[in-house]
Amino acid sequence: MSGHAGEPFAKLPVEPKPPLRRFHQARWDEPIIFEQSRPGRRGISVPAAGVPAVELPGSVRRAEPPRLPEMGQLQVLRHYVRLSQENLGVDNAIAVGQGTCTMKYSPKINDRFVSDPKVAELHPLQPEDTVQGTLEIYWQLERILTEVSGMHRVSLQPGSGSAAIYANVAMIRAYHASRGEGRQRDQVITTMFSHPSNAACAKTAGYEIITLMPDADGYPDIEALRAAAGPRTAALLITNPEDTGIFNPRIAEFVDIVHRAGGLACYDQANANGLLGITRAADAGFDLCHFNLHKTFSTPHACGGPAAGACGVSEALAPFLPGPTVEFDGERYYLDADRPQSVGKIRPFIGVTPNVVRAYAWAMTLGAEGLREVAEIAVLNNNYLMHKVLQIPGASAPWDRRRVEQVRYSWQELSEETGVHSEEIGIRAADFGVHYWTSHHPYVVPEPFTLEPTEAYSQEDLDEYAAILAHVADEARRDPDFVKGAPYNQTVHKTDQTWLDDPKSWAVSWRAYVRKHLS
Amino acid sequence: MTAGRPVTPATASPTPDASPAPGAPGGAPLTIGLVVNPVAGVGGPAGLKGSDGADVQREALARGSRPRAAERAAQAVRALLARRPGTRILTVAGPMGEDSARAAGAFPELVRIAPGDPSSSKDTTAAVEAMREADLLLFAGGDGTARDVLDGAPSCPVLGIPAGVKVYSGCFAVSPAAAGLTAAEFVPGDGRSTVEAEVVDLDEEVYRRGAVAPRLYGTLRVPAVRARLSGRKVGSSSAGPGSAEGVAREVVARMRPGVRYVLGPGATTAAVGRLLGSATTLLGVDVIQDGELIAADVTEKELLALVDGHESCAVVSVIGGQGFVLGRGNQQISPAVLKKIMASGGLVVLATQQKLAGLAGRPLLADTGDPEADALVEGHVSVITGYRESAMYRIRSAIEELPA
Numbered sequence: 001m002s003g004h005a006g007e008p009f010a011k012l013p014v015e016p017k018p019p020l021r022r023f024h025q026a027r028w029d030e031p032i033i034f035e036q037s038r039p040g041r042r043g044i045s046v047p048a049a050g051v052p053a054v055e056l057p058g059s060v061r062r063a064e065p066p067r068l069p070e071m072g073q074l075q076v077l078r079h080y081v082r083l084s085q086e087n088l089g090v091d092n093a094i095a096v097g098q099g100t101c102t103m104k105y106s107p108k109i110n111d112r113f114v115s116d117p118k119v120a121e122l123h124p125l126q127p128e129d130t131v132q133g134t135l136e137i138y139w140q141l142e143r144i145l146t147e148v149s150g151m152h153r154v155s156l157q158p159g160s161g162s163a164a165i166y167a168n169v170a171m172i173r174a175y176h177a178s179r180g181e182g183r184q185r186d187q188v189i190t191t192m193f194s195h196p197s198n199a200a201c202a203k204t205a206g207y208e209i210i211t212l213m214p215d216a217d218g219y220p221d222i223e224a225l226r227a228a229a230g231p232r233t234a235a236l237l238i239t240n241p242e243d244t245g246i247f248n249p250r251i252a253e254f255v256d257i258v259h260r261a262g263g264l265a266c267y268d269q270a271n272a273n274g275l276l277g278i279t280r281a282a283d284a285g286f287d288l289c290h291f292n293l294h295k296t297f298s299t300p301h302a303c304g305g306p307a308a309g310a311c312g313v314s315e316a317l318a319p320f321l322p323g324p325t326v327e328f329d330g331e332r333y334y335l336d337a338d339r340p341q342s343v344g345k346i347r348p349f350i351g352v353t354p355n356v357v358r359a360y361a362w363a364m365t366l367g368a369e370g371l372r373e374v375a376e377i378a379v380l381n382n383n384y385l386m387h388k389v390l391q392i393p394g395a396s397a398p399w400d401r402r403r404v405e406q407v408r409y410s411w412q413e414l415s416e417e418t419g420v421h422s423e424e425i426g427i428r429a430a431d432f433g434v435h436y437w438t439s440h441h442p443y444v445v446p447e448p449f450t451l452e453p454t455e456a457y458s459q460e461d462l463d464e465y466a467a468i469l470a471h472v473a474d475e476a477r478r479d480p481d482f483v484k485g486a487p488y489n490q491t492v493h494k495t496d497q498t499w500l501d502d503p504k505s506w507a508v509s510w511r512a513y514v515r516k517h518l519s
Numbered sequence: 520m521t522a523g524r525p526v527t528p529a530t531a532s533p534t535p536d537a538s539p540a541p542g543a544p545g546g547a548p549l550t551i552g553l554v555v556n557p558v559a560g561v562g563g564p565a566g567l568k569g570s571d572g573a574d575v576q577r578e579a580l581a582r583g584s585r586p587r588a589a590e591r592a593a594q595a596v597r598a599l600l601a602r603r604p605g606t607r608i609l610t611v612a613g614p615m616g617e618d619s620a621r622a623a624g625a626f627p628e629l630v631r632i633a634p635g636d637p638s639s640s641k642d643t644t645a646a647v648e649a650m651r652e653a654d655l656l657l658f659a660g661g662d663g664t665a666r667d668v669l670d671g672a673p674s675c676p677v678l679g680i681p682a683g684v685k686v687y688s689g690c691f692a693v694s695p696a697a698a699g700l701t702a703a704e705f706v707p708g709d710g711r712s713t714v715e716a717e718v719v720d721l722d723e724e725v726y727r728r729g730a731v732a733p734r735l736y737g738t739l740r741v742p743a744v745r746a747r748l749s750g751r752k753v754g755s756s757s758a759g760p761g762s763a764e765g766v767a768r769e770v771v772a773r774m775r776p777g778v779r780y781v782l783g784p785g786a787t788t789a790a791v792g793r794l795l796g797s798a799t800t801l802l803g804v805d806v807i808q809d810g811e812l813i814a815a816d817v818t819e820k821e822l823l824a825l826v827d828g829h830e831s832c833a834v835v836s837v838i839g840g841q842g843f844v845l846g847r848g849n850q851q852i853s854p855a856v857l858k859k860i861m862a863s864g865g866l867v868v869l870a871t872q873q874k875l876a877g878l879a880g881r882p883l884l885a886d887t888g889d890p891e892a893d894a895l896v897e898g899h900v901s902v903i904t905g906y907r908e909s910a911m912y913r914i915r916s917a918i919e920e921l922p923a
Contacts, residue, residue: 192876192910203907210901211872211910216880224911227899419594419696444876481601484696 020471021464023433024489026085033079034510037069043076086491088435094461096385097426097436099406099450100195100243102273102295110298110361114354124349128334134353135333138326141310141360148371149269149289150282151312155321156351160302161270161292162197163346164309165237168266168288169205170343171313171320172235175264178320178341185234185263191220193242193408195270196440202237214444218246218399225257233263235288241271243440243450245382245403255285264288264317272296273454274379274405277372287314297359306347308355322346377455378405381462385453388466392473394418398445406452408445411473415447420476420483422447427494428475428486432468550607551599551702552653552675553627554646554668556660557614557638559588559683576637588682589619591695592659595680596623598699599657606703609653611646614638619659640667647671654707655742657698662688662720669718669737676713676740678702689716690739705742715763715786716741719838719848734848735802735838738786763790765906766869770834771795771810772906778864779826780807781856783835783849787869791834804851819853826856832864833857842878844868844914845896846886854889861895868902868912875902875910886917893917 071079089095095103113119122134138156145154158164169188176185188202191212199209210228212220225236236258241247248254255265267281267289273296281289293308294301301307313321322345324337335350363371386407389395394414397407411422426436426449439448453462476483487493499505507513558576596619599606608627610616615634620627630649634642643664648671650656655676658668661683668677679691680698692698706712715738767790774780782788782805792799792812799805803816806825814825825831838847844866845852852860860866868883883900885893893916902910 192872199908208907209909211904211908213872213875213910213912214880218880221880221911221913224899224913228911419694421697443873480696481598484598484700485601 020432020468023431025088025430025433025491026082027491028082028086030079030082030086032510033069033071033076036071036075036079039070041070041072041075043071043073088430088433090456092433094434094457094465096451096453096457096462096465097429097434097449099245099408099437099452100270100440101301101437102271102292102405102452102454103301103435104273104295104298104454105456106298106300106358107362107365109365110358113361114357119354119357122353128332132333134357135326135335136328137357137360138350139328139333141356141363142326144360144363145291145310145312147368148276148280149291149312150280151289152315153318153321153325154310154312155323155325156293156308156310156356157322157346158290158309158311159306159347159352161195161290161295161307161309162201164290164292164311165195165197165266165268166201166204167309167311167322167343167346168290168313169201169207169235169237170322170346171288171311171317172264172266173205174320174341174343175317176234181262185232187228187232188235188237189225189228189233189258189263190237191239191242192444193220193244193246194237194239195243195268197270198237198239198268202235207234214244218244218401219248219250220254222250222253222257225254229257229261229263231262233258233261235264235266237266237268239268239271241274241404241406243271243406244399244408244445245271245406245452246399246401247404252284259285266290270295271405273452274375274382276375277368278375281312282314287317288312293355293359298362299355299358306352306355308352308359324350326350374455375405378453381453381455381457382406382451384459385451385462385466388462389451389469392466392470394473394477395469405454406450408439408448408450410445411447411449414473414476418476418480418483420480422449424484424486425449425469425472425476427490428472428483429468431487431489432471434465434468548605548607549603549703549705549707550609550652550654552647552650552656553592553596553608553610553616553620554643554650554656554658555588555592555611555614555616555619556643556658556664556667556682557586557588559660559664560586560591588659588680589614589622591682592616592619592657592680593622594695595657595659595692595699595702596620596625598696599703600625600699602700602703609650611642611649615642615646640670643667644671647673650675655702655705657702659695661686662718665690665718665739666720666736669739673739675707676705676742678741687721688718690718690741701742712743713740714743715739717786735784737801738789762905763787764794765908766871766903767791767794768906769903769908770867770869773867773903774807774810776809777830778808779813779829779831780864781805781822781826781831781833781852781860782807783833783852785836785838785848785869787836788834802848804849817851819851819856822851822856823853823859826859826863830863831860832867833860834867834869836869837874837883842881842883843917844883844885845893846888846917850887852887854887854892857887857892858895861892866896866900868900868914870902870904870910872904872910875904875912882913882915884917885914890916 090103090105142154158167176182186208187210188207189210190198192214203209212224215221240251258265264287267286269289269291272291289312291310293299293310299308319341320343323339323342324335327334327336382403382405386403389409390397394411396410396413398410411425415421422438429436437450439445439450507516608620608625609630610620610627611632611634612629615638617627617629632645632649644667647668651674653675656673657678657680658664659680659682664683665679665688678698678701680695681691692701717738718736720734720736763786766787770791771794782791782799784802789799789801795810797812799812800816805812806814833852835844835849837844885896887893896914897916899911900914902912904910
């Protein structure tokens with residue numbers, strides 16, 4: 001406080017605030033909603049309609065009512081508000097700690113658009129004439145994404161980034177099959193630091209995976225690619241910048257090597273947030289690419305529910321795009337399902353419309369210059385944060401290279417000195433109300449942590465985040481057992497994650513939990 | 520006092536908010552055996568590259584080295600008791616464990632053996648044999664100690680507290696505290712909770728002359744360390760495609776009729792034998808053809824005869840942390856044998872992605888003793904990392920990589 005307004009307060013015996021937030025997570029011990037259900041409770045009492053009931057055939061009738069929780073409105077509202085308070089996310093924390101996930105702010109105005117009945121009450125089977133505006137948004141967003149990527153066409157059908165990668169792999173398979181080389185080309189090449197969904201999707205589609213390991217400079221070994229590429233190569237699936245944040249300057253050579261072997265080159269653009277308006281997939285010679293609309297284009301992350309992915313292809317691959325495609329004849333928009341070479345549907349209907357609307361609104365509010373500015377600020381923020389983090393004794397960024405939009409750092413030095421591991425530093429950091437993540441499996445960088453500040457965070461946010469890390473690193477030196485005992489200010493202490501590794505135990509739904517653990 | 524520090528001590532109770540894991544013993548007392556090799560690590564600071572042998576130990580002490588194993592064992596016990604108070608500790612009287620346990624605030628029970636002074640390898644082996652009651656055996660030392668533990672044929676899973684000069688074996692935790700915490704979270708009798716880890720050791724005599732020669736001695740069951748990761752995106756299962764079983768499935772899937780497969784030593788190649796139902800050896804070189812074991816634990820001479828005139832393929836794993844695939848522990852695959860193999864079926868290497876990543880971009884190494892034979896494998900080799908998964912990785916002659 002300054003000036004006259006502050007003077008009366010200056011005399012009050014108020015201690016100055018400590019440099020770090022005195023955060024404490026709300027803790028409600030909230031049971032899950034199914035456990036709160038009581039027979040007969042209702043949120044809304046619906047009066048009898050007064051019209052005769054329609055006799056449904058037995059084959060479509062439920063034998064028993066769905067086992068939905070039965071609760072009052074207040075109890076439902078309170079339940080979800082409490083859960084939201086037990087959470088850390090972009091809306092209440094500095095969420096720069098989930099590198100590779102591009103946790104940027106999703107502007108609330110875009111949520112108002114999608115909660116408008118014009119979007120919220122759409123039915124996927126409505127006649128085309130009644131959804132001309134929606135189809136126009138699909139069409140226009142496709143134009144934006146073809147411009148950003150340089151590709152010929154883009155499909156918005158995939159419901160997630162990995163679904164978009166899978167769609168790309170399906171197109172690669174269909175392309176080679178159409179040339180009589182489907183059986184012969186049974187290998188997909190990827191890199192250690194590419195997003196793991198590349199290997200996973202290609203393997204799911206039946207391909208054998210060859211991984212290129214990083215060389216001593218941190219780039220994927222180009223000589224290994226030369227040795228691996230051949231008549232069995234279907235495609236190279238590569239992320240650039242990789243999850244280290246290092247941009248591969250020889251990417252066009254990688255594409256050339258694969259093309260000369262008769263394979264296709266597919267660009268995983270999960271890390272596109274630092275590239276918008278700066279580089280384009282098509283300019284490096286790629287045949288296919290994808291975007292995660294929930295990363296780069298600010299729509300919500302899905303966590304298993306529908307997010308949105310987009311796959312872009314060259315003209316040669318366009319006939320294989322998933323469908324139906326959205327077309328425009330100059331007067332009206334329509335769906336084209338008559339595409340004999342299409343790989344078909346990656347998910348039902350034409351896409352996750354609310355997310356397509358959000359991404360379109362986001363891109364339109366920014367404009368072309370704004371999109372480039374997003375990338376510039378994301379890169380600037382990342383390099384600012386890197387500068388701050390590397391001043392913390394014990395923190396390092398393996399490979400002395402400039403980074404684009406994220407960095408995979410290492411606490412190796414601190415960990416060897418103190419015995420405190422990266423996960424433990426992250427758990428302690430949560431005591432100050434921030435989120436932190438280590439690395440994809442396997443841990444190639446020792447004691448890893450991956451930060452991606454995006455364009456959404458202010459300089460003060462980044463300063464605060466770096467100060468928290470510096471504080472925890474200092475605690476680790478002075479009192480390692482204290483850091484290992486964290487968290488102290490969180491909802492839960494430590495959770496046993498071994499369930500996640502065991503198909504017999506894991507349960508991602510209440511039904512599965514009841515089946516595996518209660519019956 | 521640090522900001523945000525609670526009033527109650529952090530170590531007051533074990534994970535108060537965590538619900539017990541499925542199958543967890545629900546607070547049943549856990550018995551941990553503790554064996555300390557009191558001289559482990561003594562040779563390192565003295566520049567002796569190891570502590571094997573009484574002469575070396577005397578020399579190290581004369582050079583002013585202080586043993587560090589006792590202190591590191593105490594660190595592990597402290598971490599164990601902080602996470603799981605009330606754990607029963609079974610150990611050996613004096614410096615082989617009792618001193619460390621007491622230094623960590625434990626009241627250990629002692630097994631009835633009388634170690635010599637100073638203690639020797641035999642005492643370690645005898646201590647392991649005397650700890651049949653333990654659910655898990657912690658031992659503090661290095662690769663040499665791990666070999667002694669292996670000789671004692673432990674009846675329960677083990678875990679090493681790294682305290683030696685050479686710690687190349689896979690049976691060690693990353694730090695003393697990690698060993699203690701892993702022990703505290705160990706669930707006895709849960710089949711999913713252990714994995715096989717290799718015990719390798721360097722020949723110290725050779726190592727002191729400047730060469731690195733890791734040798735595989737066998738395997739021990741160790742707790743599967745499941746990282747307590749915050750917000751991870753993927754899990755890893757011990758039965759996953761990147762496990763030894765996954766690698767073995769891929770090797771078997773690639774086998775062609777009529778071709779002779781020369782399996783080098785190691786836990787991963789042993790998994791191939793298990794999958795085929797063949798009695799292959801862990802430490803020897805075996806030959807498989809058409810899914811059948813046609814020769815086990817062969818000598819170089821026998822191997823040369825077996826690959827002569829037959830299409831043959833060598834399947835070898837990476838021994839130790841330096842990336843050696845030929846000339847270490849598999850000398851039966853001699854230059855003469857390798858020349859015949861490279862003229863027909865070629866070389867396949869087995870390794871997990873983690874192991875390759877651990878090389879930090881350095882190449883795999885061949886050191887058969889014949890530069891001409893090494894040159895045959897130079898370039899890039901297909902490394903099987905899991906079922907339908909491989910890496911293309913650089914391999915070089917060790918002569919070019921190691922200082923003379």
